[in-house]
Amino acid sequence: MSDSIIKVTNVKKYFGGVKALDGVDLEIKKGEIHCLAGENGCGKSTIINVISGFYTPDTGKIEIDGVEHAKLTPKQAIASGIQVIYQDLSVFPNLTVMENLALNMELADGKKFVSKKRMREIAKEAILKINFDIDLDELVENLTVADKQLIAISRALLNNAKLIIMDEPTTAITQKEVKSLFKVIKKLQAQNISILFVSHKLDEVFEIAERFTVFRNGKNVASGDTKELDQNKFTYYMTGREIKEEPYAYIEKENSKTILKVKHLSLKNGFEDISFSVKEGEILGITGLLGSGRTELVETIFGYNKADSGEIYIEGKKAVINKVKDGINYGIGYIPPERIKEALFLSQPIADNISITRWDDFSNKLGVIDEKKVNESVDEWVNNLSIKIGSSSDPVRTLSGGNQQKCVLAKWLSLDLKVLILNGPTVGVDIGAKFDIYKLIKELAAKGLAVIIISDDLSEVLTNCNRVLVMRRGKIVVETLPNEVDASKLAALVIAD
Amino acid sequence: MGTTNIKIKDFLNGDKNMTRLLIVFAAVFALCSLTKGSMFLSTSNFQSMGKQFPEFGLLSIGMALALFTGGIDLSIVYIATLSSVIIARLLPLMVTETATDGTAYMMVIVCFILAIAVGIICGMLNGFIISKVGIPPILATLGTQALFQGFAIVITGGSTISGFPIQLSTMVNKLVFGIPVTVIVFIICAIVVGFILARTTLGRQLRMLGTNPKATEYTGLNNVKLTMTSYMMSGILASIAGIIMIGRFNSAKADYGASYTMQAILIAVMGGIDPNGGKGNIQGVAIAIIIIQMVSSWLNMFENVSNFYRQIIWGGLLIFILIFNYVINVREKKAAMKK
Numbered sequence: 001m002s003d004s005i006i007k008v009t010n011v012k013k014y015f016g017g018v019k020a021l022d023g024v025d026l027e028i029k030k031g032e033i034h035c036l037a038g039e040n041g042c043g044k045s046t047i048i049n050v051i052s053g054f055y056t057p058d059t060g061k062i063e064i065d066g067v068e069h070a071k072l073t074p075k076q077a078i079a080s081g082i083q084v085i086y087q088d089l090s091v092f093p094n095l096t097v098m099e100n101l102a103l104n105m106e107l108a109d110g111k112k113f114v115s116k117k118r119m120r121e122i123a124k125e126a127i128l129k130i131n132f133d134i135d136l137d138e139l140v141e142n143l144t145v146a147d148k149q150l151i152a153i154s155r156a157l158l159n160n161a162k163l164i165i166m167d168e169p170t171t172a173i174t175q176k177e178v179k180s181l182f183k184v185i186k187k188l189q190a191q192n193i194s195i196l197f198v199s200h201k202l203d204e205v206f207e208i209a210e211r212f213t214v215f216r217n218g219k220n221v222a223s224g225d226t227k228e229l230d231q232n233k234f235t236y237y238m239t240g241r242e243i244k245e246e247p248y249a250y251i252e253k254e255n256s257k258t259i260l261k262v263k264h265l266s267l268k269n270g271f272e273d274i275s276f277s278v279k280e281g282e283i284l285g286i287t288g289l290l291g292s293g294r295t296e297l298v299e300t301i302f303g304y305n306k307a308d309s310g311e312i313y314i315e316g317k318k319a320v321i322n323k324v325k326d327g328i329n330y331g332i333g334y335i336p337p338e339r340i341k342e343a344l345f346l347s348q349p350i351a352d353n354i355s356i357t358r359w360d361d362f363s364n365k366l367g368v369i370d371e372k373k374v375n376e377s378v379d380e381w382v383n384n385l386s387i388k389i390g391s392s393s394d395p396v397r398t399l400s401g402g403n404q405q406k407c408v409l410a411k412w413l414s415l416d417l418k419v420l421i422l423n424g425p426t427v428g429v430d431i432g433a434k435f436d437i438y439k440l441i442k443e444l445a446a447k448g449l450a451v452i453i454i455s456d457d458l459s460e461v462l463t464n465c466n467r468v469l470v471m472r473r474g475k476i477v478v479e480t481l482p483n484e485v486d487a488s489k490l491a492a493l494v495i496a497d
Numbered sequence: 498m499g500t501t502n503i504k505i506k507d508f509l510n511g512d513k514n515m516t517r518l519l520i521v522f523a524a525v526f527a528l529c530s531l532t533k534g535s536m537f538l539s540t541s542n543f544q545s546m547g548k549q550f551p552e553f554g555l556l557s558i559g560m561a562l563a564l565f566t567g568g569i570d571l572s573i574v575y576i577a578t579l580s581s582v583i584i585a586r587l588l589p590l591m592v593t594e595t596a597t598d599g600t601a602y603m604m605v606i607v608c609f610i611l612a613i614a615v616g617i618i619c620g621m622l623n624g625f626i627i628s629k630v631g632i633p634p635i636l637a638t639l640g641t642q643a644l645f646q647g648f649a650i651v652i653t654g655g656s657t658i659s660g661f662p663i664q665l666s667t668m669v670n671k672l673v674f675g676i677p678v679t680v681i682v683f684i685i686c687a688i689v690v691g692f693i694l695a696r697t698t699l700g701r702q703l704r705m706l707g708t709n710p711k712a713t714e715y716t717g718l719n720n721v722k723l724t725m726t727s728y729m730m731s732g733i734l735a736s737i738a739g740i741i742m743i744g745r746f747n748s749a750k751a752d753y754g755a756s757y758t759m760q761a762i763l764i765a766v767m768g769g770i771d772p773n774g775g776k777g778n779i780q781g782v783a784i785a786i787i788i789i790q791m792v793s794s795w796l797n798m799f800e801n802v803s804n805f806y807r808q809i810i811w812g813g814l815l816i817f818i819l820i821f822n823y824v825i826n827v828r829e830k831k832a833a834m835k836k
Contacts, residue, residue, distance in 0.1 A: 324717040342715050345708040356716055359698040367697040
């Protein structure tokens, strides 16, 4: 017996010439909540795959509960109590909760026929372990991400988990759900189960983890007690550069124009009687739970939905916005929350992803595109936003999350915008690129753009906006200033019911 | 010399699919020449190939357009037959026995224009059902396929219609400097569509639509208009194919060209059009058309290979190409990620 559930020493893993892991150590004690942090490509996923037996390291030692495994297989890892909960949660949306929970066990037992009765027993046992209250006959596709996550956790527990690895579990769930997830994690800890928690959100790391490890470029850069950490240190460990985060200093001038004004705007099943305005240079934050109507609201202003009643004014003139093209013609740009599904053309060249909004301007009457103009514009914006690319003819898929998001930004900024709306601007974006984007947004606002940021990340809203609206159930319930509230107060306002 | 070499290399490097197609083209040409040299390399064989491929070639380009935008057009052959039976019914009414040669030609042209109008209407109907109503392309065009064929059957009463003014077949079967006029029409259509896809705003917007229709919507493109335009273009190409068909057979029937649907999908996919949309070009499709025509003519030269085997050969080839492309795509993606 050992007091560590897992101990990895000097593990190296190369893919071709790429050093994914360049001699890393990672030790997790029994019953410990351990945070693993690092930017994309730092080796986080690789180490998870090594611990769970999917990759065999080139060199290095893996000990599970004191037993050294020279060639760990996924089967051995599971038998030793290692369970991974991936970001996609690996649940079957078209099956019921019961089937999702019990299917693995049934298959593992080699049963040829399915016994509903036995499955129900297994499923009941599973949800009881974390006091998870759910209808076993509900289809999983009807559940929230948070509930799906709890299903994945319950399923892991059925396999006698001793170490549960959670890969960025909080990216797709709301603040309130994070709280209940943490309660579950604490409960697991009480049962002497260790948790490896992958996250880059410092407030979460503080709240939940006792110890942390940071990777950068396949190497350990720091590990220790979370009490010793602060934001600047944490960011420095991850990025290797000093980044100072300063709140947005908005100075209202006497002659500041009101760019966007919304009056009594309503959309059935979305939001009701919304009125607010944004002046030039302002960065307005809108926050609220999923389903609070915040996304529907901004998508209506942009023209993706058509409002049932109410008015929108751009620079004092009434705007008729019935479709996206109208919104664009009024100078509104919108970055949707799901970058890959809603904003990018993954297999298409970077140049096309950036220039798509300008093709009409760069073509003659017959619609023939002037390549030279397109390339000049693309180069200009790649340069302006310091997007790191090889060639602009590479598919946008080859870029990191942060650089992809910059391409989406470039697509809008190359138009002459008056209002830029960003919905979840830094979800899945590296911390380094994240600060680049913040800096850029502030610069744009300072030049007179009216900016709206919708975000779940309350510290993001507080440090980048000069005014914050909180939405609940389709209505604006609070308007506040960042210096009047802190993150926890704002969280209370978001949840309060 | 040096610079041209580099240019060709760059050209091919940029488009691996084109390289593969040219290799297949050369291999098939060599195979045909070696096994059936004197027959295959004769002028009459080339002329007969030239008479055969434009109709299914045009249908293949139409199919390629639909696949390019992430859809499919199963009704395309029936747009062609519907166009041809409409000409078959109208032309004899419009050209009386006393008509002069000149008026007869005029009337033939009027009929061609009407046929193209039929193609436009059919294509727009497809585009409307797909984009505005929201029916998946495969089902929408399966439905309109039955509809268009049904109209064609009613119009013809199910039988073959023939006995047209001589001007129709004279016009379609004309040779210009020894080249069938239909080949020239095909080349013009291929160049126009190829140019639209490669160089114009419309073509690029269609490519983006084929890649991610949700994102085009969020970028302010008009998905309904784009989809309708694309299926309308397919419809026009189909009706031109229909015109060639009626002229070539000098008769029209509701089930002419029934086997072309599968062949058109085969050619488009072989030519490098991604059936998931957003990838490919017309140059590739054009080469694939010639390859398939060569194979087809070559098979005809074996007396003991019955026409019935053709389905098996085309079907097997389609499945092979789909698997091949899939494997290549996975490899290329992996290579790109490593970079």
